[in-house]
Amino acid sequence: MNTGELVELGQQLRVDSVRAAGAAGSGHPTSSMSAADLMAVLLANHFRYDFDRPEHPGNDRFVLSKGHASPLLYSAYKAAGAVDDEELLTFRKLGSRLEGHPTPRKLPWVETATGSLGQGLPVGVGIALSGKRLDRTGYRVWVLCGDSELAEGSVWEAAEHAGHEHLDNLTAIVDVNRLGQRGPTRHGHDLDAYARRFQAFGWHTVEVDGHDVDAVDRAYGEAESTKGQPTAILARTLKGKGVADVEDREGLHGKPLKNADDAIEELGGVRDLRVQVHEPPAARLLHAVRSGHLELPRWDTGEEVATRNAYGQALTALGTGRGDVVALDGEVGDSTRSEFFAKEHPDRYFECYIAEQQMVAAAVGLAARGWVPYAATFAAFLTRAYDFVRMASISGAGINLVGSHAGVAIGQDGPSQMGLEDLAMMRAVHGSTVLYPCDANQTAHLVAEMAGLDGIRYLRTGRGESPVIYGPDEDFPIGGSKVLRFSQSDRLTVVAAGVTVHEALKAAEALEQEGIRVRVVDLYSIKPVDRATLRQAAEDTGCLLTVEDHREEGGLGDAVLDAFADGRPVPRLVRLAVRTMPGSASPEEQLHAAGIDAESIAAAGRLLVEQAIVP
Template sequence: MKGDKNVDIQALKDIANKLRIDSIVATNASKSGHPTSCASMAEMMSVLFFHTMRYKISAPKDPSADRFILSKGHAAPILYAAWAEAAHQWCWPRVFCLVGDGEAAEGSIWEALHFASHYKLDNLVVLFDVNRLGQSEPTSLQHQMDVYAARLKAFGLHTLVVDGHDVGELAKALDEAAARAGQPTAIVAKTYKGRGFPAIEDQDNWHGKALGAEGDKIIKHLQSQIKNASISLKPQPPLAEAPKVHISDITLSSPPAYKKGELVATRLAYGTGLKKIADTNLR
């Protein structure tokens, strides 16, 4: 993968460390946040935003653009950092959803995976940030990557296990996901909380804490890892324009015809209304 001319490995590594630095700066400024949770997913964000996803910064609501969903919402600082980095430079939209390993123990995640597999949503890629540590203790599965993989395969997802800090492996897995037909893809990334933060990486008791004065030393360390501080990668635009959607001229095929005093189940009336809309708006 390191010889792939389409992947600038060092640039993606440098951007990942830039995102880590910005996450520290943001959480220190607010004296709150989750910099260690951001650090574990830095390479995934770098590869997604600057290698895989197609979008235009100038048109964030373009229906042709790929979509990114941060299910691991407490790591929002690194999402803002990725948008800020991209702004220095956004057929059918593909959808990428990044899930934390803590929330992966919740039933709603598996309901969604079942739905995606049942309907063969091959434009969906779910990335699991398996960084081993939860809010107050290790997660139930920690780094049992084989268990994650077995469960995801059983739910019908094309499943790839990768080193979540290897941008080459990530790029290769995401490229493979793009070529998968008839099946959603799960990328299970083995990561470490606080990756790149000396004396903090993979340690308990740093969840949801700004780094304070310790952050200054860590920023200097991360800056020393960046080979080219001025490097920038431009995201690729969408491959094709999505068809136009008309929502201003929606009409019913016929008006409601209920008799006064007639009792109609709400879901029946709602379904009838939807059908009447579909009858005259099949575009």
């Protein structure tokens, strides 16, 4: 498009943003109006995309990091012919695809859910990594950011990672409109302040008037021709551009225009321009879903193996059997054992350093491109990235997260390194799967099972060695459990997972010497939980004792209680969990101090059975 046509298209995007928010009675039209010219030039002259084939491997990728400016995105879809005017005016209404913040669950052209600011660029880095190192089809990744979100640390994790990886297929377009939600941003219209920051991370920067369509056009061209560096286009804009009553004024964030009809008239009225978006180049994906036979590692019963070791070996085998599996780690690969995968499949391994938000975001970006990512760090450190996990669920992203060094059983490192909240955290995520294996063969099978699941999948692994109790050919279906001890005369059921399974077995052995038969259930699938087995155990024994190397809230004990949330009587139940603040001690001392070792389980079981038979 020429200059005049681009100006008109920008005005159309403003008008349609005002109309959409007006029809909804809510939304962010002024934030959309500031970036309208930036979007118009991109859509008409630089973006290569087939809206009829969103899966086309040659398509450029666009991420609206400032997700509240969704009226602008939907107006662009209308200009491209992807949605019609009638649908545009369903914005934010029940049943509409055009939600307040865009999600790929509803729209095939959306790469990732946004709205929690500071996430679009990190996910864009993941998509660009896929394009640069894996897909190699030449597409570009364009991320439209707001200036307010540049206060988020995750943006700078992304900036450093992109600079380190020389992602010259990535362009960040920053809409510097100087106004945030409650007032001016930290740096206002000081483009150079932002430029210095991006340059420090190895980015090429271009400062531009965001309402000069010719200057914006040249800036995009400069980004496309820049080699060896990602580009940040820093565009000075005005919030509410084009309407005198709202332009560059505070206090109007997130509000439809009061005089929408007057504003539309001031902007030149309703238009119906159609943009012929450039076709993507012919391209094909180079990776195959499966490139070989899956042969998982095997261990003999009685061997002593850490489940983190089993994870690393199983993931490596999975990478050999499936060419779509990739691994990410947060600079603890020697501890999580992701380094095993790195040595065998270095082309599909991504070192994210100590930047857990970026690691999870990169996994989301890779998943959006069809890869099956496994991202690992210490279970405790995943708490830093929880908002990214939450947003990944909203995206419907299929990612595998692995938390090692869980619980007090890690020993002397102390509480800062102990994942004690991770099961609760991951169970709360919509549609998640939460797994906690107790031995090497079980771990290997669950690692493989995770690859075929939907949504967020979480696997908890341990630091110390533990005995292998299952044969290598045992099956471990998701949502299942294993009954390790059983008799018709059982008077108590102990439900455990991970490290406490071994403690439960010792306790059951000790109690049997006293004439108390104990059923032991290995609840390796924390979510979904095996309700049938738990209900049968409650019916048979009348008493349940749960034991977990985790805080009492939200973990295994709560998962067991969920099995009785349908109104049926809840069995006599005792829950053992970590209720104190641990210090530094040996793993054995830690388990005893927390009251979750074999001796503690036996004592609690003994008391529970005695109380159950009191007349």
